Amino acid sequence: MRDSDNRIQRIWILAKHDFLQRYYGSSLGVIWAFLNPIFRLAIYYFVFAFLIFKNRDPDFVLYLYLGVMPWTFFAESTKRGMKVFNNKRYLIENIQIAKYDLFIAHIVSVAFALAFNMAIYFIFRLFFDVELTLHVLWLPWLLLNLICVGFLASITLSTIFLFIRDLDHVWDILLMAMFWTVPIIWDQRVIFDHYSFMLYINPLTGIVINIREVLLYGRHPVYDLLLYDLAFTLILAAGSLLIFKRYAKYAAELR
Amino acid sequence: MLPNSDDMDVAIRLKGVYKTFNVRDKKNDTLRDRLLNGFSVSSKREIIALSDINLEIQRGEFIGVIGGNGSGKSTLLQIISGAYVPNSGGEVAVIGKTLRLSLGMGFNNELTARENIRINASLLGLTFREIREVMDEMIDFAGIKSFENTKLKFYSKGMRMRLAFSIALYSKAEVLLLDEIFGGVGDVAFRRKANNAFKTGLLKDKTVILATHSTSVLERFADRVLLLEGGSIVSQGEPRKVIEDYLAGLGEE
Numbered sequence: 001m002r003d004s005d006n007r008i009q010r011i012w013i014l015a016k017h018d019f020l021q022r023y024y025g026s027s028l029g030v031i032w033a034f035l036n037p038i039f040r041l042a043i044y045y046f047v048f049a050f051l052i053f054k055n056r057d058p059d060f061v062l063y064l065y066l067g068v069m070p071w072t073f074f075a076e077s078t079k080r081g082m083k084v085f086n087n088k089r090y091l092i093e094n095i096q097i098a099k100y101d102l103f104i105a106h107i108v109s110v111a112f113a114l115a116f117n118m119a120i121y122f123i124f125r126l127f128f129d130v131e132l133t134l135h136v137l138w139l140p141w142l143l144l145n146l147i148c149v150g151f152l153a154s155i156t157l158s159t160i161f162l163f164i165r166d167l168d169h170v171w172d173i174l175l176m177a178m179f180w181t182v183p184i185i186w187d188q189r190v191i192f193d194h195y196s197f198m199l200y201i202n203p204l205t206g207i208v209i210n211i212r213e214v215l216l217y218g219r220h221p222v223y224d225l226l227l228y229d230l231a232f233t234l235i236l237a238a239g240s241l242l243i244f245k246r247y248a249k250y251a252a253e254l255r
Numbered sequence: 256m257l258p259n260s261d262d263m264d265v266a267i268r269l270k271g272v273y274k275t276f277n278v279r280d281k282k283n284d285t286l287r288d289r290l291l292n293g294f295s296v297s298s299k300r301e302i303i304a305l306s307d308i309n310l311e312i313q314r315g316e317f318i319g320v321i322g323g324n325g326s327g328k329s330t331l332l333q334i335i336s337g338a339y340v341p342n343s344g345g346e347v348a349v350i351g352k353t354l355r356l357s358l359g360m361g362f363n364n365e366l367t368a369r370e371n372i373r374i375n376a377s378l379l380g381l382t383f384r385e386i387r388e389v390m391d392e393m394i395d396f397a398g399i400k401s402f403e404n405t406k407l408k409f410y411s412k413g414m415r416m417r418l419a420f421s422i423a424l425y426s427k428a429e430v431l432l433l434d435e436i437f438g439g440v441g442d443v444a445f446r447r448k449a450n451n452a453f454k455t456g457l458l459k460d461k462t463v464i465l466a467t468h469s470t471s472v473l474e475r476f477a478d479r480v481l482l483l484e485g486g487s488i489v490s491q492g493e494p495r496k497v498i499e500d501y502l503a504g505l506g507e508e
Contacts, residue, residue: 006380013377021365093338094361095378096353166287252338253276 007101014105019112033116037072041065048185059216062121062128066212067184069117070146074153074204075175077110081154082161082168085251092252099248103158107151114143121215133218142214142221146207148233152240159247162254178202183209199225203232265350266430266462267312267335272345274305274330274486304330305341306486312462314350314429317453319473319494320466321501322483328466329357331483332432335464351429351462354379356419356436364408368399368418371407380427389425397421398444417445424452431458433465450475470498 023029044064081103085092088102125132161167181202183191188209191198199205206225213219278300305327312318320328333339334347336355341347361378362371372393376386394403397417399410407415416436423431436449452458453476467473473480473494480497482490482504490500 006377006382009383010378013374017363017366017370017374021363090363091361091378093333094336094355094357095375096337097378249340252333253340 007098010097011101011105011108014102015108015112018105018109033113034120037065037069037117037120040068040072044068044185059128059130062125062130062216063212064185065121065124066216067182067208069114069121070208070211071179071182071184071204072117073110073114073146074150075179076113077107077147077150078153078157078171078175079168080110081106081150082157082171084154084158085162085248086158089252099244099251100155103151103155106154107147110150111147114147118143125215130216131218132215135214135218135220138210138214138221141226142207142211145229145233146204149203149207149229149236152233152236155244155248156236156240159243159251162247162251178204181205188212200228203229203236264314265311266314266316267310267350267464268346268348269308269310269334270346272305272308272334272347273303273342274327274334274339274345275342276302276304278302303486305334308334308345308486308488310481310488312464314462315460316462317458317476317478318462318464319477319480319497320464320483321468321470321473321480321498323505326483327486328483329434330486332434332464332466335430336432349430352380352427353430353432354423354426354428355432355434356416356423357434362407362415362419365406367404367406368394368397368410369403371418372422375422376426379422381425393418393421393425396424396448398448413445417448420445420449420452424458428461430462431464433463433467435466435468470501474498 020030023032026032028035041061041064045061048064049060084102084106085099091097091102092099157167157171181198182204191205191209199209206222206229210221210225210229213221308331320331322328330339332355334341335349336353337347337349338355361375363374366374369390372390373386376389376393377383381389394400397414397420399414399418402410402414407418410418420436423433450472453463453472465472465477477494479492480494481488482497482501484504490497
């Protein structure tokens with residue numbers, strides 16, 4: 001067996017158990033991976049469509065869903081990713097393993113849930129009057145961009161967390177703030193009309209808007225945002241890899 | 256002195272390895288601590304864990320490491336496994352995949368024995384097919400048949416160690432680092448199994464480094480023993496002689 005095959009096997013088995021472990025002990029097991037986004041969506045819809053915005057446009061459900069889904073992936077990947085060095089110390093200390101593989105496995109395990117959510121969207125949309133156009137072909141690119149941002153943020157946060165233990169609390173607060181900078185539950189047209197600077201505060205904004213453009217509205221993505229997100233990801237990659245290369249080697253020593 | 260050798264059979268080579276740890280008496284790792292103590296004189300102390308280690312180990316050699324608590328045995332194994340980084344200037348070269356066995360060995364407490372075997376054996380180079388083929392043998396060797404689907408958090412120390420040892424035997428790790436594997440395990444059956452594994456050549460072709468206080472095991476199985484004291488190798492060579500040095504240091508005969 002070639003080493004690259006073995007590496008894929010290693011990453012796969014780590015990701016699989018990481019994913020399944022989240023549902024161990026619960027009676028419904030992996031079914032929660034489906035139920036969680038559905039219930040979350042139902043609650044958001046009830047609160048915003050009936051109590052706050054009174055927007056009962058049926059498409060608003062899909063609009064919400066396509067905001068919640070990428071955001072949940074980003075929040076999950078970074079919150080769990082920050083603890084990878086801590087949670088996988090038992091492996092780092094005892095078995096020679098490339099540290100990048102731990103993070104690739106982590107992001108793959110979170111991406112399983114993203115794939116579930118995506119599948120649910122495609123089932124959902126059958127009940128709505130939403131046209132699917134060829135622009136859907138942009139979707140893999142947008143999801144790849146999202147996964148890269150989650151991966152890079154994870155390796156950076158996990159490395160910094162080795163040195164600063166308050167980071168998880170700080171990150172919780174930052175996530176809460178970032179949630180409101182992304183048009184997840186509020187109307188994204190407000191950004192274009194009044195607050196265009198917000199497009200560039202958070203890379204998730206561009207990703208969420210473009211996912212809706214190609215999936216919900218059947219239009220081409222906003223190319224400016226596409227390029228901005230690519231540039232942001234490349235800069236994040238340079239910074240993350242630099243920090244990781246310099247400090248991740250101390251992962252087993254710092255506690 | 257490090258032997259000047261380019262021998263292809265060398266599995267591990269350490270040259271001028273030092274390892275120090277910075278220990279803070281009161282941890283300064285939260286933002287609050289940093290804000291409150293950021294400008295105060297640091298209470299950081301430097302602990303020398305290893306000092307000028309020069310060592311060459313041949314492929315297939317069985318090396319014993321002996322020394323008192325805090326002598327640097329575990330740190331030496333962690334340096335060889337690659338978990339710890341030596342101070343700048345030190346060189347560590349290891350040929351082949353290493354596995355360190357200790358009580359906490361690469362196990363996930365929330366997973367069952369079978370799942371842990373799948374993960375660990377996979378990380379140690381076995382294919383899914385090979386794992387399937389040897390899974391039952393591993394479980395039998397570890398003597399945990401009736402607990403194979405139990406989460407490891409319910410396992411005793413002895414059961415964990417037997418499982419770890421079993422995985423190590425069947426793994427494709429070329430270098431086994433056994434860190435106090437008998438420590439705290441009062442399981443006679445396990446000791447017998449481990450001894451049998453050493454004796455019957457189950458570890459044949461694997462390079463083994465065993466850090467232990469058990470002089471009898473070293474005397475019976477080690478090709479060479481290192482005596483560590485304060486992070487330095489103070490004696491090495493034929494097991495009986497080094498063990499005598501160790502016991503003399505303890506004031507025993």
